[in-house]
Amino acid sequence: MLKRTSKITALLVAAASILSIMPAMAADKLGTKDGTIENAVAFKDGKYIYEGYRTDDDDNGLYYNAGTKDKRLDDATSLGVKYDDKFVQAFDGSDEYLVDLSTGKISDDDTIYDSTTTAETKLINKLKKTDRYAKSTGSDFGKGGSYGKVEIGPQVSSNRFGDVWFEYSATTSQEISVARNSMNSQPTTPQAVYFGYTNTSGTYIDASYDANIYVYNGTKMVKIEHVGDTEEGITLNSIVPISTLGEDDKYIYRIVKANVSGSIHKILKTSGPDSTTYNGSDYNSAGDTLYYIQKISKTQGYKEKDAYLPKSTDSYEISGATGSGDVKDAYTAIEKIITKSDNAVATIVDGAIYVTYSDDGGDKVKTEKIVLKTSEKLNRYNENSKLDTKVDGHVAKKDEDQDTKAKAWSIDVNGNVWAIYNGEIKKSTKLGDFKTMYTCDRSFDRLDVYNDENLIAWEYDGDAYTTVQEGKKQSQDDASSIVTPAKVGWDKLSNGDWNFYDASGTKVANNWANVGGSWYFLKADGIMATGWQNINGTWYYLQPSGAMATGWMNDNGTWYYLQSSGAMSTGWQNINGAWYYLQPSGAMATGWQNINGTWYYLQSSGAMATGWINVNGTWYYLYSSGAMAYNTTVGGYRLSSSGALI
Incomplete structure (x- = not known):
């Protein structure tokens, strides 16, 4: 492979700047390595996996590097998604594999599909023992017929390292497809399709009963705890999930639509977050749709008809018509997740939701922080904003945002946002300023980050890359190969x-x-x-x-x-x-x-004095040469031997 001119340029720049004073906390320079990379995933301890080849003598394929040298993975040729805490999906055509990034071992014995199927089986075995799921379907439950059908849905945090939880749905008295259609038809009776979450061990939480939503009845906010409950003339008919945002170690966060009868709200937008169109009229008793972010505990709590419910469920309304600009901004950010626009993703850090997406035509990465508030003062809920009356709303609101120029961006295992642009690799932690952590070849425009000490950056359709470990060593090698020029100018000891x-x-x-x-x-x-x-x-x-x-x-x-x-x-x-x-x-x-x-x-x-001067009350005369006159008469005045005027 031809040596890159950028390497030569880097050496010249290093030589020219040898006398410059290095600022405190300067970013580490990651030297450039030869290699053609099409896709890559970084892991801890300097390990990574990539599609491509290192030299012209190598075949294009899938390679694993444990921090020292490449190992060709003969069974697979391309990468899929990150999975669990140490795996990445791989493919050879339609054949699926999992690669253990801690060892480099590749296997088709336990794929993501296999894990999903196993989780589904364990879930069915547990749900069929409950009255809530199995009583209305009897022996048909879990067999995939018209009734009792169970489906495992998407992974909660797809393509990220961490806990594995799946969405699930289960019918009790009607087809799943009918229930899903009800997301648009606004069902007015308690849903016969239950939704929840389960992990690979079969631990589950039914998320279709507890609600704890707050609804305005024209006077105050009314709390409704469960689906099917009626409080002060307001009935919660159903809750249907729209999208799962993500998870942290204790909670799962999702967006739901709640069908409510008897609420006093107005819709000031022409479309809801799932693109269903509404007018600007008051809600009526036939059933109105409100949208919430729910924070659902992963820990099992009490039981409803033998089925485990979450230990806690908290709901926060999202709306474009609350009289609060920050609440509207949160609504707009969440829409990006639902519509999957601008590559938007959500991460959860310390209980806050961070929505990160490509901005400014793809030239920037932007993150908006959404916080969940339990006592937000709002104008009379969704009514004329000129009214002075305020109510306490449980809402999601935008807190702040941060952006930076980016050719590519990545989110690490800790939820930090990373961006690469013109030779700088920058990091923002919890919406702090983007700080340059590393410098690299300006041509690099792709990035994957595991954490501060483990990342890989490369040039799309190019022949160069770097990692933290290899890049630092390359920079040291480059520096040692430079002939230190003679010192010129000042040198501080x-x-x-x-x-x-x-x-x-x-x-x-x-x-x-x-x-x-x-x-x-x-x-x-x-x-x-x-x-x-x-x-x-x-x-x-x-x-x-x-x-x-x-x-x-x-x-x-x-x-x-x-x-x-x-x-x-x-x-x-x-x-x-x-x-x-x-x-x-x-x-x-x-x-x-x-x-x-x-x-x-x-x-x-x-300055020497001349002419008449008074010194301490005595007059003296000094010639133009400055010499003092004495024993003489000047202008009729007699001067003594001391020069003093007599």
């Missing part, structure tokens, strides 16, 4: 001192260096000098930055004057038309000074 290297890479010592228009002196050991320095018999002052000082400079309250060459001045100096006297130490003189037998007076500014 570990103790905080500075050296300077000229354009040839030679360290400057016992000499001056002009850097950016400022002069610096490097001592005999190459350390940048600061403070007063006597260089070849001349005093200079180097500022804390090392730059040579010029002009007036105050050092601990004493003024000095440094010439344009930086040399410290002494003696008489004419500066900007004024005369100053700098003592042999360089310190600027003030007050009376006897210089070579002649008295002069230097003002507080250091």
Whole structure:
């Protein structure tokens, strides 16, 4: 396989930036590996599986890598969905397999189809012992006839690692197809098809009886606990599931439509979340449809006619017409899950629902957080929003959202959202800002993430990829193959001192260096000098930055004057038309000074005085040279031997 030019570019960039200062918490660079990947799944401990081939000598196929080298899986050629906590589905044509990603073992003895069939059998054996399911169908229950038919539906969290729960439905007195049609025909009697959830061991929860929904009766919100109950003139006729959103370790979350008689609501949208059309009229007693998110415990609770119900069921209404913008926004986000638009998926983290989908024509990934509220103040439920009356609603509402540019995105086992875009792999945790975790080849536009330390990124229809483990090692190998260039410019030592290297890479010592228009002196050991320095018999002052000082400079309250060459001045100096006297130490003189037998007076500014001056109440006269007049008469005034006016 031809070596990629991007590798060469990466090496050149690394060499050019060798002297740059690395910011704290910088993202790790994942080096580029050769390999053509069509699809891939990342797993923990550096393990992954992919469709494709690594070199031109390899056949296109399915390969498992345990962190060291590839192993060809001869029985399968393509990948399916993630399953349970460590498996991925694989196919060879229509033949199904499961690959154990912890070992790389592939088998057709226990496929997803087999697990589903086994779960169904265990479920039937348990349900047939209950009056709720088997009494009305007798010996026919579970045999697949007109009555007593049981079907295992989709997996709750399909194509994700974690617990395996399935939806199920079971008829007791009518065909399943009839019951499903009732989702559109609005049934007004308690449903004869029961819906619930079961796991692979046959543990189940019947989710067709407990409701705990809240409905507005024109005055207040009324709680209805079970299907078939009537409270304060409102009857819950049926609950039919529309879509299961997902699960966490304790609960399953789903969307249901509830057929209710006697409620006082208005529909302000032209379509419900399952695309059934309604008008803007008041609901009537024949049966109205409301939509809820239900949070259903996986733990079995009490029994209804021998069948296990969930330990708890809580319901939260979703609606586009509640008078609350956040509730409407939640409704809009949930619609994406139901309609499967924009690749939308839902994940559950800490009891909140995160709806993630492609946005901005596929150029971004966006996540909206939906929280379940038990006391949300709403306008009189679905009525004229101008009314001031408020009611407490049990609703789902949007909390906030987050988005970023993305060529591809992935959700890890912890529910974090990852995105890849222009050489950056970024992560957002519970709607926090997207942070760059890794950098990689800018051509990569596909991504699968298990967790922070295990991911695989690749170029679609290309010949390059990277993983965390292989990419870090490749970056180290790339760095070691670079010939470190000679140091040029400033180099800060570990103790905080500075050296300077000229354009040839030679360290400057016992000499001056002009850097950016400022002069610096490097001592005999190459350390940048600061403070007063006597260089070849001349005093200079180097500022804390090392730059040579010029002009007036105050050092601990004493003024000095440094010439344009930086040399410290002494003696008489004419500066900007004024005369100053700098003592042999360089310190600027003030007050009376006897210089070579002649008295002069230097003002507080250091400037030499001339003419008449008053010092401490006594007048003196100073000639234009600054010399004090004495034993003489000036302008008719007599001056004594001390120069004082007599």
